[in-house]
Amino acid sequence: MHAALLELAKLNASKGVVISTLQLGEILGCSQQTASRKLVELEEKGFIKKERAIKGQKIILTKKGLDFLREYYIQLKCIFEEREAVNIKGELISGMGEGQYYITRPGYTQQFEERLGFRPYPGTLNLLLERKHDIVVREMLDNCPYIKIDGFTDEERTFGAVKCYLISINGVRGAIISPLRTHHPKNVIEIISPVYLREKLSIKDGDEVSVDLFI
DSSP states (O other), rough: OOOHHHHHHTTTTTEEEEEEEHHHHHTTTHHHHHHHHHHHHHHHTEEEEEETTEEEEEEOOHHHHHHHHHEEEEEEHHHHHHOOOOOEEEEEOOOOOOOHHHHHHHHHHHHHHHHHHOOOSOOEEEEOOOHHHHHHHHHHGSSHHHHHEOEEEEESSOOOOOEEEEETTTTTEEEEEEEEEEEOOOOOEEEESOOHHHHTTTTTTOOEEEEEEOO
16 A cells, blocks of 8 residues: 555645556556556545546645654654664653543554654653753654544544654654543653564653653
């Protein structure tokens, strides 16, 4: 799916491109049927929209599709660019027990997998920032590039959008999440990871945790 969306972007589909499934298949190195299926998947996810054209169909990247590519670009930059991480430290504290509920909502989980590259452990790690340096860095995040998790509505309620910032703790990857609606003050950060960090890192409430933040 990433490859198809990327190739469409390279063809300037943000402004609209007329292309057949046969042509797209040749570009992607797959069959016409596979190319057609990829377009259906992209349309179902809201990444593209189709319009009729004289010589076939016109494919246009939506804002959601462009946002997805920007977030993918940020992930690739974190992987390939030589950048110094910003280090912050905080005291491990217990949360309010809401993390597991929110993290396991299918509307969030699917996006975490697609945009962060991992399925989070059902819960968050909460750190209290006390040093001035760490609090300033946290406040700076509001003006830094981030990976966006879109809000959604299910049969129960409406869930808000979430900002994600990639991090590493002792070599274990994860992300700071910053919901647009949160009960936490600015000196508390919530972290998600594909593993249970308390067990993986053998840490408990009151311990100081060092976080490498990639911004």
